[in-house]
Structure formats: structure tokens, C-alpha cells
Amino acid sequence: MRSKIILFVLGFLVWCLLSWPTDGQHVLVGIVVSGLVAYFTGDLFTRRPHLFKHVTRYLWFFYYLLVFGWECFKANIDVAIRVIHPYKPLNPGIIKATTSLKNDIALTFLANSITLTPGTLTVDVDKAGGFLYVHWIDVKTKDTEKATKIIVERFEKILRKIFE
Amino acid sequence: MRELLSMVFIGIGLGFDLLGCLGLVRFPDVYNRLQAATKCVTFGTCSILFGTFLILGFTSAGIKCLLALVFIVLTSPTASHALARASHKAGVRLWERSVCDEYSNSSK
Structure with missing residues (x-):
């Protein structure tokens, strides 16, 4: 109701x-x-x-919007440089990252945030195993744990406070 | 002053939209092209809409600009995610100079 x-x-x-x-x-x-x-x-x-009654969640959501906006801006500069660079500095690949979020809406926000931030695009989410498959335009590491640290963690911490 | 600020926003937006379209032509495979198409075009279009909102203020059209901005941010990454997943399932290969493909390793 x-x-x-x-x-x-x-x-x-x-x-x-x-x-x-x-x-x-x-x-x-x-x-x-x-x-x-x-x-x-x-x-x-x-x-x-x-959960809609908790005021702190709204404050965290506002903070998340700020962080997300800044990351989104950086992502755009990064991709724009790659587009106009004469040698096309691409180093793409699909890597695997882990997440501990279980909630549907939190996972949706996480995947969308990853898609809109520097050089990463979520290809698939494996909810049962807690895996994210991410296409990365400039693969810095193939290791699952290190990639998780670079790509996922900065959003995961905030999203857990909002949705879990 | 407000006019100038909104023109700056619209200019930035147009620039990023142009770069996004250039990326769509220049990048080698589906996934890289989706990256350019999603990021630059989302940010560019949002910037144009925000500039338009600054000109119009809280009028009927201005509020609709803000709503459109929210819906673009929500739907554009979802659409590109669906496209990437579908093309991987359909067997579209990654660029031959790609480093790794954990997704096809795991789904076999």
C-alpha cells in the first residue's frame, strides 16, 4: 500500500x-x-x-550526484581526446569486476554510473555471482580485484549507503 | 549575463556532440563506438538542454528541458548496455588489437 x-x-x-x-x-x-x-x-x-523515510539517504544521493557529475565530466574530456588524437590511443578489452551489491535498483545505478564514467561500459551483470563485465577502452589491469578497485569501488561505497 | 552563460553551455554541448559523432566514425568496433556515442552525446545533449533551460527559466518549456535531461541520463546508458550485450551475444567480435575478453571466457 x-x-x-x-x-x-x-x-x-x-x-x-x-x-x-x-x-x-x-x-x-x-x-x-x-x-x-x-x-x-x-x-x-x-x-x-x-527506506524512503531516511533523510540521510537523500543527503548521500545528493553527494553521489556531485561525484557522478565530476566523473562524467572527466570521462567526456578523456573520450574526446581519444577521438581527436591522430593515432587513436586505444587499448580495449572486456574485463571482469566484482560487486557486493545485491539490490536490483542499486545494481542498475552502479551499471549506469560505470557506463557514463571514464572509458568504461557495462556489458553484462551477473547478479547471482556478483560479477560485472565491463568493456574498458584503456585496459590498465586484467586482474579482477585491481579492476574492481579502480572502476567499481568509488561508486559502490556511496550506493551502499543509499540503497542497501 | 544569463544569456552569455547559457550560450557557453550550448556551445560546449555542441562541441561534445560533434566529437561524439566523429568518434562514431573513427573508432574501430561496435563497443568502442558505443563508448563514444554514449558518453559524449549524453553529456553534450544534457549541456544543450541545460543551456536552453537557463535561457527560458521556469517556464513551460524550460521545465520540460530539465525533465528531458533526467530521462536522457537514465535511458542512454541502459540503451548502450543493451546494445553491447546483444551484439556480444550475436557474436560480434572485438577489435583484433583488443587486450582481453573475459566475457566470452566465462559464458563458454
Whole structure:
């Protein structure tokens, strides 16, 4: 039930932003539509709705956005240099990294963050074994543990505080 | 001042979009091309949208720019991940000068 209410609030918020500036008609339609969506799909949204009450998680999420933005900027400079470099300094390969995150949404965020940061692209996630297969544009090490340290750890620490 | 700042953002965005498209042509195989296509084009498009938001402010179109920015950041890496996985499953080889391929070792 709580999961449905959270989904209703989020859906209504997005609706209000989409139909900005909102008037009476828009709000009424928004309530009906997000109510229907929340009624039918609300149980799929989250399994642990009590996590939404923790304030520290939002603060960590904000910190994560800052870290992520900076890494994303560095990634772009890096790839842009590789694109215009006349000799194309590529050293690509697919390596294996481990992760200890178990939660679906945390794994999704981790994989997406890895894709948007320097020279790495997540190819597959093996949830049962806790492995990530990452395409790396400049392979610095083939060893699983060292690669985990370089690629995964800086996000994993923050994401564990947010979602686990 | 706000106009100038937004023009700077839009300029940076256009530059990165151009580099992303160049990378799409220059890089050797599917996976490297996806790297260029995802990173540069995501950041470039987000920068353009943010610049547009700065010009328009909190109007109807400006808010939609912000929403589009959020959705691009969420969907673009997911799409490239799906493409990379699908092409690996379909048997697309890595570039011949690639260093290692742990994924095909593990799936056999």
C-alpha cells in the first residue's frame, strides 16, 4: 500500500512538471491518471517503502550526484581526446569486476554510473555471482580485484549507503 | 549575463556532440563506438538542454528541458548496455588489437 502511495506522489509530481503551469483541469486529470497507474502497478515499484523515510539517504544521493557529475565530466574530456588524437590511443578489452551489491535498483545505478564514467561500459551483470563485465577502452589491469578497485569501488561505497 | 552563460553551455554541448559523432566514425568496433556515442552525446545533449533551460527559466518549456535531461541520463546508458550485450551475444567480435575478453571466457 505504501509503495502505491509513493508511486502516486512521484507520478503526480512528474505530471505537474510536464503540464507546468498547472491549472485545475490538469491537476484533476493528473490525479486520475497517476491514481490509476499507482493502483495497477504500485506493488512493483518498491519492496521496502520504509527506506524512503531516511533523510540521510537523500543527503548521500545528493553527494553521489556531485561525484557522478565530476566523473562524467572527466570521462567526456578523456573520450574526446581519444577521438581527436591522430593515432587513436586505444587499448580495449572486456574485463571482469566484482560487486557486493545485491539490490536490483542499486545494481542498475552502479551499471549506469560505470557506463557514463571514464572509458568504461557495462556489458553484462551477473547478479547471482556478483560479477560485472565491463568493456574498458584503456585496459590498465586484467586482474579482477585491481579492476574492481579502480572502476567499481568509488561508486559502490556511496550506493551502499543509499540503497542497501 | 544569463544569456552569455547559457550560450557557453550550448556551445560546449555542441562541441561534445560533434566529437561524439566523429568518434562514431573513427573508432574501430561496435563497443568502442558505443563508448563514444554514449558518453559524449549524453553529456553534450544534457549541456544543450541545460543551456536552453537557463535561457527560458521556469517556464513551460524550460521545465520540460530539465525533465528531458533526467530521462536522457537514465535511458542512454541502459540503451548502450543493451546494445553491447546483444551484439556480444550475436557474436560480434572485438577489435583484433583488443587486450582481453573475459566475457566470452566465462559464458563458454
